[in-house]
Amino acid sequence: MVLSEKQKELIERIGVFHEHKGMQPLVGRIIGLMLIHDNAEVTFDEIVDLLGVSKSAVSNALTFLQAKERVVYTTKPGDRKRYFKLKIHDWKENFTKDIVGIVEIQKFLAEVLEERKDKDSEFCAQMRDFSNFLEFFRHEIPSLFERFKKKYS
Amino acid sequence: MVLSEKQKELIERIGVFHEHKGMQPLVGRIIGLMLIHDNAEVTFDEIVDLLGVSKSAVSNALTFLQAKERVVYTTKPGDRKRYFKLKIHDWKENFTKDIVGIVEIQKFLAEVLEERKDKDSEFCAQMRDFSNFLEFFRHEIPSLFERFKKKYS
DNA sequence: ATTTTGGTTCTCTTTTTACAGAACTAACAA
DNA sequence: TTGTTAGTTCTGTAAAAAGAGAACCAAAAT
Numbered sequence: 001m002v003l004s005e006k007q008k009e010l011i012e013r014i015g016v017f018h019e020h021k022g023m024q025p026l027v028g029r030i031i032g033l034m035l036i037h038d039n040a041e042v043t044f045d046e047i048v049d050l051l052g053v054s055k056s057a058v059s060n061a062l063t064f065l066q067a068k069e070r071v072v073y074t075t076k077p078g079d080r081k082r083y084f085k086l087k088i089h090d091w092k093e094n095f096t097k098d099i100v101g102i103v104e105i106q107k108f109l110a111e112v113l114e115e116r117k118d119k120d121s122e123f124c125a126q127m128r129d130f131s132n133f134l135e136f137f138r139h140e141i142p143s144l145f146e147r148f149k150k151k152y153s
Numbered sequence: 154m155v156l157s158e159k160q161k162e163l164i165e166r167i168g169v170f171h172e173h174k175g176m177q178p179l180v181g182r183i184i185g186l187m188l189i190h191d192n193a194e195v196t197f198d199e200i201v202d203l204l205g206v207s208k209s210a211v212s213n214a215l216t217f218l219q220a221k222e223r224v225v226y227t228t229k230p231g232d233r234k235r236y237f238k239l240k241i242h243d244w245k246e247n248f249t250k251d252i253v254g255i256v257e258i259q260k261f262l263a264e265v266l267e268e269r270k271d272k273d274s275e276f277c278a279q280m281r282d283f284s285n286f287l288e289f290f291r292h293e294i295p296s297l298f299e300r301f302k303k304k305y306s
Numbered sequence: 307a308t309t310t311t312g313g314t315t316c317t318c319t320t321t322t323t324a325c326a327g328a329a330c331t332a333a334c335a336a
Numbered sequence: 337t338t339g340t341t342a343g344t345t346c347t348g349t350a351a352a353a354a355g356a357g358a359a360c361c362a363a364a365a366t
Contacts (some may be wrong), residue, residue, distance in 0.1 A: 010268065022175040024324060035265045040276040044343065054326045060343055080334075080342060088276065093282035095255075101174075102251045108167050112188045115163065116185075123193040123241065130244035136301050137265050148289050177354065197313065207356045212314055233312060233364070 003050055007036050011051075023060045026053060026061045031070070041074070042086035070094065096141060106134035156203055164204075179206060179214045184223070187239045194227070194238035203235050223247065249294060259287035 002013070017113070018028025029048060029051055034042055042050075047058045052142035065071035073082040104124070109131040116124055156164070162281035164185035171181025182204055187195055195203075200211045215237060218224035221241070240247075260302040269277055 007268065010261075010264060013171070013305060014265075017258070017261060020175065022173065035261070035280075036268060036272065040242045040271075040274070055343070056327075056345075057325050060325085063344090065185060074218075078176065082342080085325075088279045088283065091279065091286070095283075098255045102248075102255070105170070108163075108170065109186070111163060115160065117191065118193070121193065126244065127188075130241065130248075133244070133298075133301050134306060135249070136304065137297065140297065140300075144290065147293075148286050152291065179355080198311095208313070209315075209357075210355050213355085216314090235312080 001038050001046070001050070003036075010036055014118060015020070024064075026051070026057050027064055028059075030061050030065065031086065034071070039083075041083040043081045043083060047084075066070070092145060100138075102136050103134050106131050106138075109134070154191050154199070156189075163189055173222065174215050176301045177214070179204070179210050180217055183211075183218065187224070187237070192236075194236040194239070196236060200237075205293075224268050245298060252294060253291075256287050259291070260285050278306070 011029055014032030014035060015025060015125075019025055019033055022060055029041035030042075030047060033047065033050060034040065037046075044055075044058060044062070047053070047062075048055055062071065066073075070087060071084055072087055073084045075082060109127050113119070113124060113131065118124055164182055167188060168181035169183030170177060170182055172178055176180075183195075183200060186200065188192070188205060190199075197208075197211060197215070200210055200215075202208070204211075211260055218237075220224075222242060224237055226237045228235060247290065262280050266272070266277060266280055266284065271277055
């Protein structure tokens with residue numbers, strides 16, 4: 001496969017988007033490549049060739065993506081290459097992980113509220129509000145998926 | 154104010170939590186300090202003293218936090234110091250920003266779906282699912298706040 | 307008028323990140 | 337058995353991030 005200018009540019013933009021989320025540049029670009037690749041899966045050296053980066057960088061990035069459960073590989077009989085692809089099927093899990101990541105602040109709010117002496121201050125009241133909301137939201141996630149399912153069926 | 158060991162350690166943990174979200178170390182620690190500080194507000198040189206960092210670092214971090222609308226300062230009559238504090242009151246806005254940040258991937262999914270040739274593949278179907286869900290979720294946010302409000306009143 | 311305060315900005319240094327390149331390894335192939 | 341393929345790991349390095357320290361500045365105090 002050869003990338004069009006438009007595809008290259010889209011990969012870059014997907015790359016920087018993921019950089020902003022704290023991923024290292026190449027990781028974001030690999031995600032982009034996997035999204036736009038015609039076969040929806042790429043081999044190790046396709047990544048090397050198409051993105052023009054070193055094998056070591058690709059190896060590390062793929063290890064990372066597999067550890068984060070964002071990518072898996074399959075193999076084909078009589079072919080030693082690995083075919084890496086996004087676990088897009090698991091979008092619910094990934095989305096949930098992202099949400100959990102932001103809701104996690106609640107844990108610290110609770111600790112802070114525990115530690116503070118001015119429990120009945122406006123400041124603490126607002127923290128409690130936020131904390132309660134996060135708690136509420138966390139429990140709402142499953143029902144969110146359900147309501148979505150109901151709507152689209 | 155002088156920080157207890159427990160408070161120091163909590164600030165550190167809140168700091169690394171925010172680092173993981175892509176903020177620079179000191180920024181996260183300042184958030185931590187503002188959360189645990191008895192007065193819920195800190196002056197410039199309290200930050201310098203309590204966290205043991207340079208004025209320049211504090212100045213930059215505070216500029217950043219104000220630009221991101223996470224912090225404001227107030228002043229007191231006959232006192233030139235600025236009293237910086239978290240805009241914890243705006244937790245809804247901040248939370249929404251975080252959510253929008255993760256939902257933003259939808260924009261790229263749409264572009265990718267536009268660009269791909271295999272529209273009726275399993276891969277595209279899953280992307281559409283996810284994309285539709287994100288769209289759905291985005292519209293659900295206000296109702297989420299409402300349902301929370303209803304529950305706690 | 308000059309000193310102090312509260313903070314900003316500039317330059318330099320340290321540390322960390324992100325990656326290249328080469329050496330290496332395990333499985334298979336000739 | 338030697339070579340090739342597919343990837344990993346190790347070592348070095350360029351670039352970027354994070355912050356220190358000093359110079360600087362404006363407003364207020366003396």
